[in-house]
Amino acid sequence: MDYADSDALMAGPRDTDVLLAHGARGVKVVVVGGFGVGKTTMVGAVSEIPPLTTEETMTQAGVGIDHNPGTASKNTTTVAMDFGRISISQELVLYLFGTPGQERFWFLWNGIFEGALGAVVLVDTRRVEVCFEVVTRLEDRRVPFIVAVNTFPDAPEYPEEELRTALALSESVPLVTCDARDRASCRDTLLTLMVYLCTLAAQETA
Template sequence: MDSRNCDTVTGPRTADLLPDTAAMAVKVVIVGGFGVGKTTMVGSVSEIRPLTTEETMTQAGVGVDDLAGIERKTSTTVAMDFGRISINAELVLYLFGTPGQERFWFLWNGLFEGALGAVVLVDTRRLEVSFEVIGRLEDRGVPFVVAVNTFPESPSYPTEELRAALDLPVEVPIVACDARSRESSRDVLLALMHHLYNLSAQPAR
């Protein structure tokens, strides 16, 4: 057999290897309702090729998935998204994006296991899809920040109005972001890290 015609098995790309200086790896979950931009955020901020489980939406979702406000959406996450970002030379975040449709929420419990914190991505056109998401995180005691994804057609509200609408405690940070932007998505993750640090610095009750 001519070896030149054989497929070769290669290892991971150099860019995908964990830096030698990495001393701590943290699991972070990106959660939110259907179509709020979770896959976009993981893909934009990940320093490695993100793993996605995007599938084309079919007639099976008609009458099941609520497309109000996102009628142009043609694909959806059916299991999870995965990416990685180095916050600095020593701290690495592993990012797990959850599926948004209620019929896939049974997968969330496994994705929440071992998570140090979470980002709740919100679309102000459809705040109601975030209520159950936030409730699940609160029930499990997972610290989180809320990131408002600034879609071009989304209405803008003062932070305190959003806090009241989402029934959030004053200590939960709310930040604006563009999930398409690496810098903006990274800033959201930094806000989560600062929030987790502040929580850890509080005296035990």
């Protein structure tokens, strides 16, 4: 699944300067999920700077190790992380870190999660089970998260309650749909996460 070129979707110029504007606050957000759910695509589609990716070509060495039904056309994979940036406002900039999906690279997650304010869990409804461990790890580390269902063209659609039950999600955790190829859709997903984090912060201070 290739990410769309977001140059044409930007309202203003696309800066390559990674420094924050004076007075702006940088926030770390992690994009997580199983193999092939669209994490690299999402970071690339929404980033206002050329995204940093660590994709490598998949080889026969992964056969029998990376079992990935539903992703037969995928020929590259993230082996460390993806990185991008999006300015929500003049005061708030999100630094996006995409994690590798295969279990054999999960040892990298601890470092990527460090300092994260929140996370987006991408879900492919053809392979919901690959997200169980992702959700568990976020809960264990007490990283707030929302769940975004990536709308693959051939993926089955399920009622929200069925998905919540399958993922053991509480009613308070936002569950949205997202097209990881579309910048506006990815931006709206990140805004949902920011609103959710603000709600949690308000509850803690109430």
